[in-house]
Amino acid sequence: MNATKTKKAISKTRLLLAAMVAMALLLPATAHGAAPGITGPTFNLTAQPAYISQPDGSMIYSWGYGCRVAPSGFAPAAISGATCPTMQVPGPTLIVTEGQTVTVNLANGLPTSAGNTSILFPGFSLTSTTGGVAGVLTQEAAPGGTVTYSFVAGTPGTRAYYSGTQGDLQVEMGLYGAIIVLPAAVPANCSTGLAASNLAAEAHWGEHDFRLSHAAYDHAKSCYDREYLFQFSEMDPDIHYQAQAQVAARAGCVAGAAGCSLNVATEPYHPAYFLINGRSMPDDMDPNYAVEYPHQPYNGNPHMHPGEQVLLRVIGQGRWQHPFHEHGNHVRILGRDGNLILSATDPTSLAGPLLFTTSTTPGLAFDGIFYWTAKGLNWDAYGHNPASGDASAKLSCTPDANGYNTSATAAINYFEWCQDHNKPMELAPFGDVPGGGPTTLPDPNLFTNGPWYGGSPYLGPDATLRATGCSAGTNAGPLAVNCGATGSTPPSGTIANSPSGEAGFAFMWHSHNEREITTNNIFPGGMLMMMLVDSREFVIDESN
């Protein structure tokens, strides 16, 4: 709370954070999101306290749902090393299939003074509730006790679950999670055509399939190639400190005895931590199930290839709304809380809005489709150049009916937008891209490079190497001056997307209430993650 916040100190903090990012990337840094969780249809959960980690070094006392015993399984299967601790924030993602009868056994392992707890399942009708004691909104588990909820997962989609007991405190403390219902019948077109081509490209480069399904709903317009789940919430550390102190002061008290309860003030509300999947940037970009965060297993680190249909499952879990801005393109909202939004006149057509800022709202989930291609840039995003000495600069682009290079599933420019193929961007060369383009880039010494700058305007490690003017034999004469000078080393020395390695196009996905991209008053932090569009030869590995 007392971090020095002079401008100078903040600059140092920026470097510190950058260094932390760098350290994170020294780990086997190939975990890129997915929507991991546990499978059922019976879930044995517990609610327990633990400390969750924040990038300013704080360990915040929290409550969360977890697995009382090992779950019946983990999904997606391609992610190894999955765990379900006895407490995690957000709670375990419950993955079920449409039509299944879901049973959730909840044990209350919270401190006795915290009182009862429970789970609400908005959007589902409980078919039975057994055990526990009556609460205001639902049946509750008393301290040390249990309660069982059953319902039928009637329709597909992403929904929230969260505590129905003293929500102003319990949800704030971390008692929330997600339920994903997969469609019972995946439409046939989700496994043919472009979906099949994308899968063939994935297979060519040895990528695994990290999807839970091939469609978000029982609907032909809901196919997807990749998916991510993001839960947004905020945290007022003062509430957590109060709860921690009061729980300690009442240790050993007997349930129901006078004074064996908490009286935590949850207003006025001053959140200082802004979380995606329980983590703040840069921690959110570390792997799923990273050992550093034993109680925050899920990350926020989206990656994708051009043309892939990417399903975003997003839930507002706090008490505030957050304007989640996806740089790079719009998102088509498929549905909210499992309710697919269709045209009033044609059930085969979608009617959800197209948004570049998808506000999260407390308790509300949405499913949306995002994709990125280079369509409309008016220059070749790969920096192709038929006059180059570099063979991969001379690849072809054969447009399909929609203008994309999708027949060559093994090519590094699979899904290139062909209308701009070979179209130069620069007038004066930046690398070996020839003259003739409309723009002239300034002397690279006038730039400051960012840690996620891929080293050139172009996509992919191959394109970047060529365009930075340093590939062998192709950059003689005056171009050699650019060699090195256009390298991507930012002032911090941190390289998170190196010109010779990933060299993707990086986009910031963040809360546009910009004060929320801070961690306890330190920028950068909070609700911020970098999304990377990777050219085909970079293998996106969402496993650990």
Add this chain to the structure above:
Amino acid sequence: MRKPYQICLLMLLVCLVPAVASAQSFRVQCPTSTITHPTATSNNSEPAYAGPTYAGTSGYPAAPAHVNGAIKCQQISGGDGYSTMGDGTQTYMFSFGPLSGISDIANGLPGTEFPSVFNTVTPGLLQPGDPATTGITYNGAVGLVPDRDALAAGSCTGLCLDGHVDPRQIMDVGVMNGNIPAPLMAIDEDDEFFLTLTNVGMIMRPDLFEQHTVHFHGYPNASSFYDGVPDASVAINIGASFTYYYLAPDAGTYFWHCHITPPEHLQMGMVGQLYVRPRQNRATGALYAALQQQQLDLRTKCDSTTDILCSNPLPAVNTGATGGGKYAYNDGDGSTAYDVEYPIQIHGFDPSFHFIGMTFNPEEFADMKDKFFLLNGRSYPDTVTPGPLQTQSADGVNHFSQPLPTIINIPAGKKALLRISDLDVTEYQTLASIGIPMNVVGINAKLLRDQAGNNLNYNTNSITLAGGESLDVILDATDTTKYPSGSVFYLYTPNLDHLSNDAENFGGLMTEVHIN
């Protein structure tokens, strides 16, 4: 630590000018022709839309079937400045200012210019504060002068306006000249847009060596290079210029802002407006047929069966509407027609954060609290003061700090398009209309239409936006019985605590609609 750096900064500004040939400092770019727009004489006005640029699956280097759109250029400064709040408080800002179209900006117009206007030399010497100081009328690129080195070397002939600038003019006009909102930008679909950001430094904060960037918020299929996120791209240092290049994206109301330390630079004022006018404005004859023409070019077509992110398939009903008017989107049915348009940007200033921003004090982000609620950088009653507002900056000179009033003048019996965007960094804001219903026709720069072609526009009297959102509202005053000439209506916020100017329990997020 700070003073030596200050000296370095001054030396940097001075020394970069005569640097080696390959190095540049300030520079503008506005080519008169390009591959896409090959005929220089055709690029200074918008040609009529006659058909697809490329038909079928063809593309570069094939010759285009039709050359559409033109070239547009704009120059802006990144730096600092002062504005005046509704209660008279002078407020320090990190901000962008106009370095092209300075007279147009002062008149509430975009500073986006055709090459024939941008590539002109000032008629006289511009003074600090101009155009407020001398009243000069000039819309070209500030600082643009003949490149004498290139002339001497014989690599350039004629007037030789190749982007070379006189840095003195850039600094004279650009320093302490920040605007709120930042300079207005407007382009047409199929235009190539050359946007030069010139970083003049923040004179009141010599301890900072901040870069600035332009984030074109909402640009579909953006490149990260021109997306303006410093972490993911490059950012231009003080004393130099960077030209962003965009092919105008799909029509709609976008906006732009700096992306350096966003909670700080956006709160401090680096936010502006940007919209793209539709191809349909340039079409003649049946609008439905014009949209069918757009379906022939893979870049401009909307096929809902293969593209989940396009919003303007052919309308379900062919209304037979014909062109010649102004439209918010390529609707094909005239449903987004309007007569007059007004960009409205919602923002908020936290005065204590701005004070801290000027005085080198520690910054708090979590408890940032706006006390001034702004429409186009002004609170009521300043929102209805015609013409530019000026503020004396620390240089002792008056600058046009707040060029845009928000008086919605609608000719009787006509329709107004409100292009509403929000860049508040702390909270959601609501704007309501008393009287004329708000017909929402687009959200986040996309037409409200389902994949089957049914329009989903709706009437409301209140819209709520977060920072980072935009929508398009049509105020339909065609009923002259309900909305007769001379009547006045209000746009105001039902967030009642936002109807204030800091300590004054009056003002805030409010403006007037006048039926003329």
